Amino acid sequence: MKNFIKAVFSMLFLLGVTFSEFTFMAFGSELPKADPSDWNLILVNKQNFIPKDFDTELAELPDGHLVDKRIVPYLEEMFEAAEREGAPLAICSAYRNYSYQAGLFEKKIRKCVKEGQSYLEAYRNAAFEVTIPGSSEHSLGLALDIVSEAYSTLDSGFEATKQGQWLRENCAKYGFILRYPKEKEYITGITYEPWHFRYVGRDNALYMTENSLVLEEYIELLEKEKED
Secondary structure, three states: OOOHHHHHHHHHHHHOOHHHHHHHHHHHHOOOOOOOOOHHHOOOOOOOOOOOOOOEEEEOOOOOEEEEEHHHHHHHHHHHHHHHHOOOOOEEEEEOHHHHHHHHHHHHHHHHHHHHOHHHHHHHHHHHOOOOOOHHHHHHEEEEEEEEEOOOOHHHHHHHHHHHHHHHHHHHHHHHEEEEOOEEEEEEOOOEEEEEEEOOOHHHHHHHHHHOOOOOHHHHHHHHHHHH
């Protein structure tokens, strides 16, 4: 994919088209004035582990879950709107420290091994469903697993619930994105998770949602914009 993007950029250069002009033509809207280093855009995945010096101030929600203090107003606004519109939400998981994430990962590996997989196979398959410790967005305090009281199982069935549909249609208004959508697994490295939402800020979320971009793709666009 990166080679293809580089080829596109090379052709744009030859044609005298700036990157800003290209993004407007391709996506129909102007790229937000954001920087890949912004706190709400930190990219964490299997290739980008959480920086060793990372630190954030956490706030405790009424249900006991912890999140980055800066996203609380937007999270509360989203939950209040969902409640008003008949789709009350519930948080299944929010901030997780390294030890907790490591426990989840090891549990998944053990389950795969018990099913007859070799350790290497189990590790690879576990990493597709549970993020490797140190590469989980939950450890940023910016990601949440959101469900409903009536449907709290973390599986694809959540997408068909009223809450799942409401979130897909409205989360961007409050600065959140569906982090691991369908047909983007080859980019995110994580299987489809209709319950996993990540705060990135309203302008970023709206642009990404309107243009069907995952965070990896969006960061790449912002980095290219800086170079242009």
